[in-house]
Structures are given as structure tokens and as C-alpha cells.
Amino acid sequence: MNRFFHIKRLYSYILTTYIPLFLMTFVICLFLVLMQFLWKYVEDMVGKGLDLTVLGELFFYAALTFVPMALPLAILLASLMMFGNMGESLELLAVKAAGIPLLTAMKPLIILILSVSVGAFFYQDNVLPKIQAKYFSLIISVRQASPELEIPEGVFYKGIPNYNIYVGKKDQKTGMLHNVMIYDVTGGFNNMMVFICDSAEMSMTEDKKMLIVTMHKGQQFQNFQRGNPRSSRYNEDFVPYARESFNTKTMMVSYDANFSRIGEEVIEGSSTSNYVSKNLSQLSVSIDSMSLVLDSVNLVDRKLMRDHSYLSFRNGYSPEERDSLFSAAVLAEIEVPAPDTLLQSKDLYVQSSILQSAFNKADNNSNEFLFRSLNKTTTQRTINRHWIEWHRKFTIPFTCLLFFFIGAPLGSIVRKGGLGTPIVISVILFIIYYILDNVGTKMTRDAVWEHWFGMWFSSFILLPIGVFLTYKAINDSVIMNADTYVNFFKRLFFIRDKRKYPVKNVIIEKPDYEEISQSLSDLSQRIDLFLDRYASLSYKDYWMNTNYNKDLRSLRSSLEIILNSLSNSRKLEVLSKAEEFPVIFNVIRIFDPGTIPAKICMYLFPIGIIFRLLSIPLERVISKDLKIIQQLNGELIAVMHGIEPEVVALA
Numbered sequence: 001m002n003r004f005f006h007i008k009r010l011y012s013y014i015l016t017t018y019i020p021l022f023l024m025t026f027v028i029c030l031f032l033v034l035m036q037f038l039w040k041y042v043e044d045m046v047g048k049g050l051d052l053t054v055l056g057e058l059f060f061y062a063a064l065t066f067v068p069m070a071l072p073l074a075i076l077l078a079s080l081m082m083f084g085n086m087g088e089s090l091e092l093l094a095v096k097a098a099g100i101p102l103l104t105a106m107k108p109l110i111i112l113i114l115s116v117s118v119g120a121f122f123y124q125d126n127v128l129p130k131i132q133a134k135y136f137s138l139i140i141s142v143r144q145a146s147p148e149l150e151i152p153e154g155v156f157y158k159g160i161p162n163y164n165i166y167v168g169k170k171d172q173k174t175g176m177l178h179n180v181m182i183y184d185v186t187g188g189f190n191n192m193m194v195f196i197c198d199s200a201e202m203s204m205t206e207d208k209k210m211l212i213v214t215m216h217k218g219q220q221f222q223n224f225q226r227g228n229p230r231s232s233r234y235n236e237d238f239v240p241y242a243r244e245s246f247n248t249k250t251m252m253v254s255y256d257a258n259f260s261r262i263g264e265e266v267i268e269g270s271s272t273s274n275y276v277s278k279n280l281s282q283l284s285v286s287i288d289s290m291s292l293v294l295d296s297v298n299l300v301d302r303k304l305m306r307d308h309s310y311l312s313f314r315n316g317y318s319p320e321e322r323d324s325l326f327s328a329a330v331l332a333e334i335e336v337p338a339p340d341t342l343l344q345s346k347d348l349y350v351q352s353s354i355l356q357s358a359f360n361k362a363d364n365n366s367n368e369f370l371f372r373s374l375n376k377t378t379t380q381r382t383i384n385r386h387w388i389e390w391h392r393k394f395t396i397p398f399t400c401l402l403f404f405f406i407g408a409p410l411g412s413i414v415r416k417g418g419l420g421t422p423i424v425i426s427v428i429l430f431i432i433y434y435i436l437d438n439v440g441t442k443m444t445r446d447a448v449w450e451h452w453f454g455m456w457f458s459s460f461i462l463l464p465i466g467v468f469l470t471y472k473a474i475n476d477s478v479i480m481n482a483d484t485y486v487n488f489f490k491r492l493f494f495i496r497d498k499r500k501y502p503v504k505n506v507i508i509e510k511p512d513y514e515e516i517s518q519s520l521s522d523l524s525q526r527i528d529l530f531l532d533r534y535a536s537l538s539y540k541d542y543w544m545n546t547n548y549n550k551d552l553r554s555l556r557s558s559l560e561i562i563l564n565s566l567s568n569s570r571k572l573e574v575l576s577k578a579e580e581f582p583v584i585f586n587v588i589r590i591f592d593p594g595t596i597p598a599k600i601c602m603y604l605f606p607i608g609i610i611f612r613l614l615s616i617p618l619e620r621v622i623s624k625d626l627k628i629i630q631q632l633n634g635e636l637i638a639v640m641h642g643i644e645p646e647v648v649a650l651a
Helices: 002-045 052-065 067-088 091-097 102-144 280-307 312-316 319-330 339-344 348-414 421-445 451-455 457-474 482-492 513-533 539-544 547-566 572-578 596-603 605-643
Strands: 163-170 177-184 193-204 210-223 241-254
Touching (some): 002 052, 002 067, 067 091, 067 102, 067 348, 067 421, 102 348, 177 210, 193 241, 348 421, 421 457, 451 457, 513 547, 513 605, 547 572, 572 605, 596 605
Antiparallel strands (some): 193 210
16 A cells, blocks of 8 residues: 555656656747748748738747657657656666666656657647648748848849849938839840839839839830841841830839738648648548559550550660560561561652651650650659658657657666756757658658658667667666776677786785685586586577576686685785686677567577677687686696695696
């Protein structure tokens, strides 16, 4: 009853700590992705006179659109921060000391993240398509909106379609433009009109659809069509033009300064290419319909290519393959008249016409097949984009769950809270995930990989990392300790520290050489039994036999006890011989034998065989070291026998 009460209080503490932290990190992550959105589209929004309501609506829909991107990062960061704080403040140590496993402590958060993942799936399937339709229609409208009329000085302004305007100087108080040149190409370049005036004023109509340009003291030049070269009146190089001088001239320019919003039906239309505004069932229907059309076109093309081997695209084959295709056509059931009856009976002009007609037909067929191939490529690319959206509705919720099982164990291992270390680790992991996800998405879009593999590629890479970190966190691993990796690489390259036994100034307990000699004799016999029993360790025993490590640890422990006793000797010969004993390595095993992860590695043969092959050189080194220890045992007993005559030498 007392244990149940403590677990209940622990669950309440974890939830009340994690939920506010998760909400805070979610807001931070959402703000970051919104800043990315702002940097991407700032050029499309600035200088167009958009109302604050339009900008606010755009940012609101953008925030809702980027929720699936910010959610996994927020879960990862919140999990790292919370469990890092608990580890740094020794709260996790107290939990484990109370007999509560880490997975038991994580149980309420696992249920919470599962609920968040399920909610993310339904959000993407039911809510996000409607939001994306509004978001994309609004962003397209913003992109197509006309910029504010702000003409700079000293350069040609091209913001008004079909007009180039040059202003030499502008009066900022009155808005009067001086030394103005206007090039009007609305009627085409050959009929271009040029206005040059001392000053000009610009204003908009009330409906903001027309620009009124009032020019003062200037001239107008206009080109006409080039003269007729056959006419005796005009030569070939003569271009007529008109010139008009004016004191005041008003010109109306079509310029819509209003914000015209595209309807959502453009995005939500029934066209199969609008994949962003469809839910799961609509995506499946569109994929099936487009795949059916594509298969039908492929069947028609295959039949046509099989029945007409003379088409011009056959020229892409080698001469031998092309000749075999022509031979197959001649040997087909369709009778092919002999060439002499078709051509040689005609005159040369008719033969040339027939051959030219055949060439034109073949060329037309080639162009038709090229067009149909491009059409099929476009259709397949659209299908791939539908598959991307279809899988994304599942991969994002799974990534949320996966990032929790990476962040929570990693936080308990790192034991660093706050915003420093967790943010660095979260950013690194999220960048890795983002790169892998983009690689898989592009490979799926370009049909390089299968859609299921490309879209789940990042999950395939991160899932083993999550399993490994969770396993290490449950077993209180010290994978973040630098000495662990130093020792690992030492074992990997068979590098070991040398023993050093200096003469001690003060010795509390003198070594008993007779007892040590007997222990060395027993150790040699145990080494013989070990070498006979594990002379050849099978693949299955490597992953399932737990006695190998136990027996090896027992031999190491016995040897270290003996050498520690000898370290109290004052005889340099004994200490020197003790320093010659090698340090026995441990076998490199990523998982303990007999455990569930070890069984998984054993059955996943390509992975298990790699670790098995890596351990073979180390096992040989261990066997060699044990034989050296046997030899040194005899030499050490002989040295001690020389010191103590009553000690019986090893038989």
C-alpha cells in the first residue's frame, strides 16, 4: 500500500512537471519554425501594403501548418530537460533506490505521448488538409499581390507591368516627380511609346484599379509598324514614328493595388494534383485512380511498341538488336510485301515521296511517344507526392513517440538539465532527423526508392538508437562517460595498461608465498578447463551462453587477488615478475548474453554475424593471454621457491 502511494505521488509529480515544460518547449519550437517561414517569404510580404489582419491570418495558418514539424522537437527537448533535471538533482537515483524501475517511472509519460501521437494523426488527417488549403491559397494571393507604388530615384522602375519608369528626382513633401521618362510597351515592342517630361504626378482612382499619371511640359514618341519594303515610298530601314509636344497630359495605367484573395476551391478542387488538401481516404482514392490511368496508358504503349517494331525510336538500339527486331517483324503473321514490288516499280520521285512520308510518320510517332512519356512521368511524380502525404500522416506521430524514447533515456544518462546541454543535443538530433527525412522524401518524390522505404527511412535509422538508449538507461549505463569510450577503443585495438607494482614503504600484511603458490597452481588448472571448454565458441553460444563471461570474470578476479597480495612484497624479483602478467580483456558484446536484445541480434543474422566476427580476434587474444598467464604462474612459483626454500615448486 505504501509503495502504491509513492508511485502515485511520483506519477503526479512527473506529469505536473512535464506538461508545463512540454507546452513551453512547444511554443519555443513553433516560434522557431515560424521564423524560418518568415525568412523564406519575407520578400513576398514586404512592400505590398498588406493589412495587419491579412498578415495575422497568414501567420495563424502558418503556425497551424507547422505544428507537425514543431511537435517532435518539442517532445524531444522537453524529455531531455525533464529527465536531465531529475538526474542532475539525484531524483532519478532516489526513484531507483526506492525500487521503482525507470520504465515504471516513465509509464504516465508514455501514455501521454501515445495520446499526443494519436491526436497528431487525427489532426493531420482531419484538420490539417483544410488548414493547408487556406494557407496555400493565402500565400499564393500574397505572392500575386501588386507591390506598393514606391518609385526610386535614378533607376528604372519595373513594378508596373508593361511599363518602365525613370525618375531623376522626387520631392518627398509634395510627391512631384522630376525628369521623368516612361516607356510604354503595352502595344508591343514595335509600337512602343516613350514619354519624356519635366515633371509628373501620380494618383490612384477610388477603386484602386487604375493609376492616373499627369505629366507636365514634355514630349511623346511612338513607333509604328515597319515600312513595306516592296513599296516605292518606303525603303527597308525606314521606321515611321510620331512625336507630340504637350504642356499637360494625363494617362491612365491599369494597376490593381487591391489585395485579391484566391478562393480556397482552387486548392480544394477535385484535381488529383492538390494533394495537400486531402485526407487519408481521399489520397488513397486519388492514388488508385491515377495508378489505374497510368497502367492503362502503359498497356496501350506496350501493345503499340510490340506491334510496330519499325518506329523511329528503335534507332536507339544497337544494330544487332535493331536487325533482330526487323527480322521479327518480317517473320510475323502479317505479310510484308517485298521491297521491290513496292518501290522499284515506281519512279524515283514517287519512291522519294514514299520514303519521306514514312520518315514523317515515324518522326511523328516518336514525338507522340515522347509527349506521352513526359505525361506519364508527370503523373508518376504526382502519385509519389500523394504517397508522401499519405505516409507523413503516420510517420509524424511515430516520430513523436520515437523522440520521447530517445530524449527521456538520454536525459537520464546525461544528467544535465536546464536549457544548455539539452538544447544542443536536441538540435543535433533534430538536424540528423531532418536531413534523413528530406533525403527519404526526395528519393520517394523522384521514384528512386519505394515510397514506404523512403518515407520511413529516418524512422528506420532512429529506431535502433531509441532502443539502444532505452536499454542502456534501464541498466544504468555510463555511455556518456569518456573513460568508457577510451576503454572500448583500447579493447578494440588491443591496447592495455601495463601493471606497476612499486615497493611500498609501509606493509600491513605480508604475502604468504606458500598460499599464493597453491592459488597459482589452482589458477593454472582452471585456465586449462576454461580453454578446453571454450576452445570453439559457436554462434549460438556467443549470444546465449552466459557462462563464458562468468568464468572469464572469475579467472580475472582470482588473478587480481593474487597479484594484489604479491604487491605487498619487498622483493624486487617478485614485483618485477608480477608486472609481466597481462591484463585480461572482456569480450566485446553490445548486449548481455541470453537477454531479449541479444536474441534479436542473434536472429537478425546480418547484424549478429558482424558482432560475432568482431569478437573472434579478441577471443584469440584472451586465449593467448591465458596461456601466457599459465607460463608466468610457473615462473613466479619458481621465483618464490628461490626465496622461500620450503615452498614446493609447481609439479
